[in-house]
Amino acid sequence: MQMWTARLFGTAASQMLLVAIGWHMYELTGSAWDLGLVGLYQFVPALLLALLAGHVVDRHHRGRIVAACFAVQGLVALALLLAVLEKHDTRGLLLGLSLVLGAVRAFQMPAQQALTPLLVPPAMLSRAMAFSSAGMQGAIIGGPALGGLLFVAGMAVVYGASVVFFAVACALVLRLRYAYTPAAREPVTLATVFAGVDFIWKRKPVLGAVSLDLFAVLLGGAVALLPIYAKDILHTGPWGLGLLRSAPAVGALVMSIALTRRPVERNVGRTLLLAVGLFGVCMVVFGISKSFVVSLIALAVSGGADMVNVVIRQTLVQLETPDAMRGRVSAVNSIFIGASNQLGEFESGATAALLGPVGSVVVGGVGTMLVALTWFKLFPSLAQRDRLVVAAPSVRPPPA
Numbered sequence: 008m009q010m011w012t013a014r015l016f017g018t019a020a021s022q023m024l025l026v027a028i029g030w031h032m033y034e035l036t037g038s039a040w041d042l043g044l045v046g047l048y049q050f051v052p053a054l055l056l057a058l059l060a061g062h063v064v065d066r067h068h069r070g071r072i073v074a075a076c077f078a079v080q081g082l083v084a085l086a087l088l089l090a091v092l093e094k095h096d097t098r099g100l101l102l103g104l105s106l107v108l109g110a111v112r113a114f115q116m117p118a119q120q121a122l123t124p125l126l127v128p129p130a131m132l133s134r135a136m137a138f139s140s141a142g143m144q145g146a147i148i149g150g151p152a153l154g155g156l157l158f159v160a161g162m163a164v165v166y167g168a169s170v171v172f173f174a175v176a177c178a179l180v181l182r183l184r185y186a187y188t189p190a191a192r193e194p195v196t197l198a199t200v201f202a203g204v205d206f207i208w209k210r211k212p213v214l215g216a217v218s219l220d221l222f223a224v225l226l227g228g229a230v231a232l233l234p235i236y237a238k239d240i241l242h243t244g245p246w247g248l249g250l251l252r253s254a255p256a257v258g259a260l261v262m263s264i265a266l267t268r269r270p271v272e273r274n275v276g277r278t279l280l281l282a283v284g285l286f287g288v289c290m291v292v293f294g295i296s297k298s299f300v301v302s303l304i305a306l307a308v309s310g311g312a313d314m315v316n317v318v319i320r321q322t323l324v325q326l327e328t329p330d331a332m333r334g335r336v337s338a339v340n341s342i343f344i345g346a347s348n349q350l351g352e353f354e355s356g357a358t359a360a361l362l363g364p365v366g367s368v369v370v371g372g373v374g375t376m377l378v379a380l381t382w383f384k385l386f387p388s389l390a391q392r393d394r395l396v397v398a399a400p401s402v403r404p405p406p407a
Contacts, residue, residue, distance in 0.1 A: 009179050013177075013179035016176040020080070020084070024083070028087070045102065052109035053110070053113040054342060055113075058338055063114065064335070076111045076114055077177040080169075080173050084169035084170045086104060087100075116337065116344075118334065120337035120341075121330075204339055206328065211388045212389045216279065216324065217340055220343065233252060247299060255310030257310065271395075279315070279319045280379050280389075280390060281379070282313070283379040286309050289308045289309035290371060290372030293309070294365050322395050324336060355367055355368075358370060358371070
């Protein structure tokens with residue numbers, strides 16, 4: 008519960024900070040290009056440092072790494088608070104601190120993912136992942152909303168609140184107590200740094216689950232096109248855009264709560280693939296819909312389907328991975344997640360330029376369904392996986 012609360016505060020602070028930096032940059036420069044640079048400056052260091060970060064996570068105390076990441080993000084928020092108060096806020100400062108945030112998150116994601124299995128028994132990991140995801144989705148919904156309310160009092164108030172939230176998250180993580188066994192000190196080599204890639208490649212269920220998510224989000228994501236749908240297709244304006252952006256998170260929150268109460272225990276591989284297929288169906292429905300209500304429902308259901316994918320995939324990856332490798336494997340997983348989100352937005356924009364927004368979303372949804380069907384054949388060990396926790400075979404003693 009302590010780690011869940013820490014992640015709740017940390018995620019809410021992170022969401023507030025991201026919204027604040029974007030708004031701050033646009034107020035300073037009025038440039039959409041600079042808004043794109045903020046995202047790029049956070050993505051590049053996260054991508055470049057991910058494998059090294061995974062190696063560090065496997066060699067050092069994971070709780071302290073997570074706490075340090077919260078602390079550094081709090082210092083970034085504090086620097087922005089002081090810059091606003093002293094009127095020293097500049098475009099260069101915002102971009103430079105965006106680089107710092109990207110570097111920090113390269114370490115935070117694998118450390119958080121690798122820490123969770125140390126806090127709960129394997130049989131409870133699926134529920135723990137769902138419970139953690141529920142808190143994350145709540146923070147993703149509530150963080151920007153809280154930041155928007157605080158903006159009324161001024162940008163400095165948003166940065167100040169972020170500092171407080173990060174401080175609370177850091178303190179809670181430092182108070183965690185769990186069994187920690189220091190890893191053997193091995194020299195850093197290319198083999199040890201890329202060990203996570205090698206591990207995933209050799210474990211077909213893990214490779215199937217991670218690559219399935221990559222292609223599903225890459226093809227099926229439509230976040231980048233929501234402004235076009237809100238303005239030109241559904242004719243709702245900014246308020247409608249806000250609801251469209253929130254709908255997947257609301258669906259994901261509801262599903263994560265349901266999975267906490269009733270986790271998927273049987274036919275997990277088939278359920279994972281069907282959830283991705285349902286995600287594709289929802290995107291096709293959203294793509295062709297001219298009704299605002301139908302569009303909201305389609306996006307909410309897609310968020311619920313994606314949450315099933317997230318919980319099963321993350322639980323499977325953690326259970327299949329030895330503890331000494333979890334940091335590096337989680338780092339590779341974070342690369343897949345980051346790449347699919349960023350490249351997915353580019354893919355949506357590029358295909359929309361060729362096919363129009365409706366064509367882009369529909370083709371992406373159909374592509375996602377085809378990926379799910381293809382993965383049934385490509386990764387039979389994943390499709391046939393019955394349980395997340397595979398019981399060890401019983402060994403009968405030899406006759407006396």
